[in-house]
Amino acid sequence: MEALKSYKHDENNQKYQNNEDGKEIKRHLKARHMTMIAIGGSIGTGLFLATGASIQTAGPGGALIAYGAIGIMVYFLMTSLGEMATFMPISGSFSTYASRFVDPALGFALGWNYWFNWAITLAVEIAASAIIMKFWLPNVPSIVWSALFLGLIFLLNALSVKSYGESEYWFSLIKVVTIIVFIGVGLLTIFGILGGQFIGFKNFTIGDAPVHGGLLSILSIFFIAGFSFQGTELVGIAAGESEEPEKNVPKAIRQVFWRILLFYIVAIAVIGLIIPFTSPNLLGRDVDGIAVSPFTLVFNKVGIAFAASVMNAVILTSVLSAGNSGLYASTRMLWYMAKDGQAPKFLQKVNNRGIPMNALVLTTIFGGLAFLTSIFGDQVYTWLLNASGLTGFIAWLGIAVSHYRFRKAYIAQDRDMKELKFKAKWFPLGPILAFAMCIIVIFGQNYQAFLTNEIDWYGVAVSYIGLPIFLAFWIGYKFVHKTKVVPLKECSFDEMSSN
Numbered sequence: 001m002e003a004l005k006s007y008k009h010d011e012n013n014q015k016y017q018n019n020e021d022g023k024e025i026k027r028h029l030k031a032r033h034m035t036m037i038a039i040g041g042s043i044g045t046g047l048f049l050a051t052g053a054s055i056q057t058a059g060p061g062g063a064l065i066a067y068g069a070i071g072i073m074v075y076f077l078m079t080s081l082g083e084m085a086t087f088m089p090i091s092g093s094f095s096t097y098a099s100r101f102v103d104p105a106l107g108f109a110l111g112w113n114y115w116f117n118w119a120i121t122l123a124v125e126i127a128a129s130a131i132i133m134k135f136w137l138p139n140v141p142s143i144v145w146s147a148l149f150l151g152l153i154f155l156l157n158a159l160s161v162k163s164y165g166e167s168e169y170w171f172s173l174i175k176v177v178t179i180i181v182f183i184g185v186g187l188l189t190i191f192g193i194l195g196g197q198f199i200g201f202k203n204f205t206i207g208d209a210p211v212h213g214g215l216l217s218i219l220s221i222f223f224i225a226g227f228s229f230q231g232t233e234l235v236g237i238a239a240g241e242s243e244e245p246e247k248n249v250p251k252a253i254r255q256v257f258w259r260i261l262l263f264y265i266v267a268i269a270v271i272g273l274i275i276p277f278t279s280p281n282l283l284g285r286d287v288d289g290i291a292v293s294p295f296t297l298v299f300n301k302v303g304i305a306f307a308a309s310v311m312n313a314v315i316l317t318s319v320l321s322a323g324n325s326g327l328y329a330s331t332r333m334l335w336y337m338a339k340d341g342q343a344p345k346f347l348q349k350v351n352n353r354g355i356p357m358n359a360l361v362l363t364t365i366f367g368g369l370a371f372l373t374s375i376f377g378d379q380v381y382t383w384l385l386n387a388s389g390l391t392g393f394i395a396w397l398g399i400a401v402s403h404y405r406f407r408k409a410y411i412a413q414d415r416d417m418k419e420l421k422f423k424a425k426w427f428p429l430g431p432i433l434a435f436a437m438c439i440i441v442i443f444g445q446n447y448q449a450f451l452t453n454e455i456d457w458y459g460v461a462v463s464y465i466g467l468p469i470f471l472a473f474w475i476g477y478k479f480v481h482k483t484k485v486v487p488l489k490e491c492s493f494d495e496m497s498s499n
Contacts (some may be wrong), residue, residue: 028354029241031248033165037257038235038252040325041171043179044076044318045128046228047309048083051268052275052282052294054224058217060203061210066218067268070225073437074232074284076430077396079404080196081236082253086422088493089249091240094233094399099340101491102398105483109474110398111337113466115363117391119331122367125323126150132316135309146371153323154364160353161241166330171321178314179263182295185302188268194302205277212277223445228264229394231322232256233399237329240336243356250422274298327363334359342477365460385427390466393442400435404428409491442467 029037082096090096095114099107129149130142172402185194192198204210211218235252242248271294275282281297290368293315299307335356338347347359382437410420415422424430446463449456477483 002018003230012195017242026194028160028243029111029165029238029248029253030243032168033162033253034170034235034242034248035186035396036172037216037325038232038255038463039166040168040234040321041178041232042229042232042256042259042316043172043263044228044231044322045315046224046230047179047267048166048295048315049293050224050228051264051271052297053204053270054221055275055277055294056282057086057213059207059209059212059223060269062212062218063221063268063272063351064265065227066221067228067264069437070198070229070266070441073226073396073434074229074258075257076424076426076434077399078232078253078256079424080233080431080434082249082422083420084403084406084423085236085239086246086249087241088418089119089242089245090235090336091332092340093236093239093333094339094395095333097337097402097406100397100493101344101402101409101486103417103478103483103485104481105364105474105478106398107291108337108339108342108477109470110395111333111342113328113391113470114395114474115337115467117388117395118326118333119366120370120388121326122150122153122323123373124317124366125326126153127438128319129316129323132312133321134486135312136299149320149323150368150371151213153320153327154360155362157327158355158357160355164192164324165238167324168321168328171317171324174314174317174478175321175369178295179203180313181266182298183266183270184306186267186274186298189302190270190273190297199274203273206276207278209277210272219260219444219447224442226393226441227389229260232324234329235393235401236301271295271298274301292418292487297421310468327360327367330363331356334363377381377400388466390442390464391470393438394470395465397435397438397442400431400438404431404435405488405491410493411441412488413493415492415493416422475479 023049051063052066054066057063058066076115089095092111095107095109095111098110126146126149127142130145133140133145135140146210156163188194190199213220215451239245275294275297278296280295293311295314296307296311299311304310335344335350337343338345338359347356347362349356349358351357369395403424407424411419446459449459449463
């Protein structure tokens with residue numbers, strides 16, 4: 001038994017994940033990289049832009065309730081993922097966990113849907129970067145900036161996993177510093193130290209504030225809030241290339257709660273206190289609305305020069321960060337699925353630098369082609385975008401189900417709980433609650449389409465197209481390979497095994 005424990009410890013702390021051709025995925029991500037990858041995944045345009053529209057829709061109190069509820073769900077999901085990723089640090093992450101502890105068909109569907117989601121997100125981000133650059137250089141064709149930024153993101157991922165980690169560290173640091181400065185300036189403004197006027201809590205009491213529109217308005221921004229948090233699960237995928245996953249993954253996961261509290265709850269409270277929820281400026285929620293970002297509005301209110309330019313630069317780094325992480329996550333997911341026999345075999349090839357280049361090139365090409373549809377066919381692009389919209393929530397469902405089964409299988413096989421270096425608190429309540437909330441968000445994202453005299457079938461199709469695609473992958477794989485739910489006693493905890 002001691003020899004087995006020693007082998008497991010050595011296996012979890014090795015500097016690579018073996019591959020059939022002898023090449024290796026390198027474990028070169030340090031603790032600071034893992035922390036910033038986790039932070040960067042939870043901060044994006046959803047915070048810098050979409051929070052304004054959320055506050056106007058549900059009032060400051062309603063926005064706080066919605067983001068707080070989704071924040072609790074995300075916390076439970078990340079502790080669930082942390083328990084599995086610490087014990088089995090694999091780049092396939094929740095796709096592999098679903099295959100091992102639930103059903104290989106579920107893992108297959110989760111993996112391909114997650115790859116599709118981030119590949120489309122890559123297209124969205126390079127399109128957004130071109131729009132942002134028009135703020136400074138309106139006469140330069142968008143295709144120039146999109147090609148430039150796609151090339152940059154590709155190079156950062158092609159050089160080494162350390163170059164990805166380092167670039168993500170600095171991208172995330174810029175976002176973190178901006179939010180801390182924003183909160184500091186905001187608090188000084190609320191109490192009249194900056195801006196020359198004591199604001200206090202009056203904007204929480206105007207009209208029907210703090211909650212505008214009641215429960216339905218809160219439910220209507222659940223999807224926006226959830227979308228804002230998507231990317232936090234990146235730490236699970238990055239665990240496969242962490243130098244010391246047993247130390248670095250728990251450290252990154254434990255900070256999730258405080259990041260959510262500081263970066264979302266406090267920031268939304270500051271915006272709601274300073275800007276009345278009735279302000280029409282709060283509706284600027286797209287990347288071409290930088291000038292009316294709630295962050296820009298607050299900075300302008302205290303007379304900070306070049307506020308729009310500063311926030312434009314910050315949002316550009318946020319967009320590049322999302323594209324950078326998206327290409328990394330989708331490449332690693334595709335590589336590990338190929339390794340597990342759930343994707344074409346040529347995609348498992350790894351070069352001398354530890355980069356799965358075939359998977360990287362294929363993902364980049366797909367993202368580039370998806371971007372081109374935005375130029376030649378807006379309708380196609382819209383459907384692609386909506387098809388990927390639910391995928392993040394479906395991935396979260398997979399995490400919740402996989403962790404529930406992971407712990408049940410762990411106990412069923414009489415394993416020692418002390419060997420779990422990180423244990424999710426509140427089990428089984430955590431994954432069960434997270435699962436239930438994910439279901440509410442998925443099916444409630446466009447409930448308005450069902451409340452009209454005649455059901456808006458086009459709106460339903462656009463909003464929920466991701467579900468039948470996911471089910472087609474799941475049922476199709478199950479039908480072809482005749483898979484069944486894995487019995488708890490037969491679930492594999494061997495990191496190096498393949499399905």
